[in-house]
Amino acid sequence: MSVRVQNEPFDVxxxxxxxxxxxxxxxxxxxxxxxxxxxxxxxxLQSMTLEHYPGMTETELQDIEHQASARFRLNAxxxxxxxxxxxxGDDIVLxxxxxxxxxxxxxxxxxxxxxxxxRAPFWKKETSVDGAGHWVDARACDDTAADRWSKPSP
Amino acid sequence: MSVRVQNEPFDVxxxxxxxxxxxxxxxxxxxxxxxxxxxxxxxxLQSMTLEHYPGMTETELQDIEHQASARFRLNAxxxxxxxxxxxxGDDIVLxxxxxxxxxxxxxxxxxxxxxxxxRAPFWKKETSVDGAGHWVDARACDDTAADRWSKPSP
Amino acid sequence: xxxxxxxxxxxxxxxxxxxxxxxxxxxEVVTLGPNIAxxxxxxxxxxxxxxxxxxxxxSPGTVRVALDKVHAxxxxxxxTAREIAFFPPVTGG
Amino acid sequence: xxxxxxxxxxxxxxxxxxxxxxxxxxxEVVTLGPNIAxxxxxxxxxxxxxxxxxxxxxSPGTVRVALDKVHAxxxxxxxTAREIAFFPPVTGG
Numbered sequence: 022m023s024v025r026v027q028n029e030p031f032d033v034x035x036x037x038x039x040x041x042x043x044x045x046x047x048x049x050x051x052x053x054x055x056x057x058x059x060x061x062x063x064x065x066l067q068s069m070t071l072e073h074y075p076g077m078t079e080t081e082l083q084d085i086e087h088q089a090s091a092r093f094r095l096n097a098x099x100x101x102x103x104x105x106x107x108x109x110g111d112d113i114v115l116x117x118x119x120x121x122x123x124x125x126x127x128x129x130x131x132x133x134x135x136x137x138x139x140r141a142p143f144w145k146k147e148t149s150v151d152g153a154g155h156w157v158d159a160r161a162c163d164d165t166a167a168d169r170w171s172k173p174s175p
Numbered sequence: 176m177s178v179r180v181q182n183e184p185f186d187v188x189x190x191x192x193x194x195x196x197x198x199x200x201x202x203x204x205x206x207x208x209x210x211x212x213x214x215x216x217x218x219x220l221q222s223m224t225l226e227h228y229p230g231m232t233e234t235e236l237q238d239i240e241h242q243a244s245a246r247f248r249l250n251a252x253x254x255x256x257x258x259x260x261x262x263x264g265d266d267i268v269l270x271x272x273x274x275x276x277x278x279x280x281x282x283x284x285x286x287x288x289x290x291x292x293x294r295a296p297f298w299k300k301e302t303s304v305d306g307a308g309h310w311v312d313a314r315a316c317d318d319t320a321a322d323r324w325s326k327p328s329p
Numbered sequence: 330x331x332x333x334x335x336x337x338x339x340x341x342x343x344x345x346x347x348x349x350x351x352x353x354x355x356x357e358v359v360t361l362g363p364n365i366a367x368x369x370x371x372x373x374x375x376x377x378x379x380x381x382x383x384x385x386x387x388s389p390g391t392v393r394v395a396l397d398k399v400h401a402x403x404x405x406x407x408x409t410a411r412e413i414a415f416f417p418p419v420t421g422g
Numbered sequence: 423x424x425x426x427x428x429x430x431x432x433x434x435x436x437x438x439x440x441x442x443x444x445x446x447x448x449x450e451v452v453t454l455g456p457n458i459a460x461x462x463x464x465x466x467x468x469x470x471x472x473x474x475x476x477x478x479x480x481s482p483g484t485v486r487v488a489l490d491k492v493h494a495x496x497x498x499x500x501x502t503a504r505e506i507a508f509f510p511p512v513t514g515g
Binding site for chain 1: 285
Binding site: 209225226227228230231234256267268288291292293294295296297298299300310311312313 | 343345346347395398399400414416417418419420421422
């Protein structure tokens, strides 16, 4: 279980290789990558700046990972979140979950993303091609997505 | 949308790069990798042989991908399934789904895996370290997982 | 004139996984008589060919069928199928 | 003897994203009087410091708080918190 906050790009294959090496009880690896899209609210994006709260970010992400480990059968997991200036097409976030079975890997990966989106202290500022800056608003659907994990399983 | 059946390993980073290049409307990439586990039914595995039905496999996988595209908002998707002799720790299958939003990417990826597991004509034969061969039995829980997509959404 | 049900015709049969191992055959061309109309008719005829086939098809719930590379049920009519495949429930992924 | 509620104490305040931009401050150390017991007390006091702070905290539903790097509610008591951070709802991922 580990978390990293960095400006540099990440390499999915290398990260998966590190998480799975020497553990042949892993039968399923789920990953999620969030990327900067080229337009937002009808405006073309020039860049996206990601700000975070150093110290709190790492604590929150570790807490989210611990919760995932308590809920799902996980051999290993990883969260990498980039900060600083990014361009359309750049990767923002990587989540990898490794489990004996695919249901746990998938569910843990979704759980981590849902919680990360509503708890981890990151903020996105978009700059459109005309130079206008705009802080991204939080989306109610992200809260809804996170809330589903508080309910008893169907 | 594409499918491949091959003996060679695959590289996740390279596959994702090919799927997402030049499409900055993609905001979410979900992937799943299935791997050969080191033991099965209490016996240590020496190797796993994957047999398939050439021609039918590709047709089924393409059909499954079309169904996913009809159900979910997908910019691109990929299924790579390995055949032949594999060892514990080797990758078996890769599914990648690209979408503007994470819910579609995740759901399509799970859908593809569930359908692949119950429809695509692959068969696994395990050889344990003592040399005994054993065809893997289909699991009822895979049928259950696939069936959930036939029900109306909750 | 329903030629597929009254004439004999040649079809390719294919066997995969343990059905291939138990029958000892991976592929063969057989001539089907007019009385073999459904998948089940074909299975019944195959079982009469010898102990290997009898054993391979002994447990009906464990054999799946595809007609021209499309999944089919035992009750399905063979109609104009040219290639009929038998295999266990799939276990890929 | 409840020292945290009767004595003044120094705390670090941090502001992120548009709260940092609107206040013009990313970090500061302030001395809190004994009458500032909760997050809401602190926000009310901050709003009295000038138009930038008044504007930054004008819409209560859009400001989140962390006490010593842990999410907290406006009604939460400050108690012994040494670092109090204000920021908009998070938008990572």
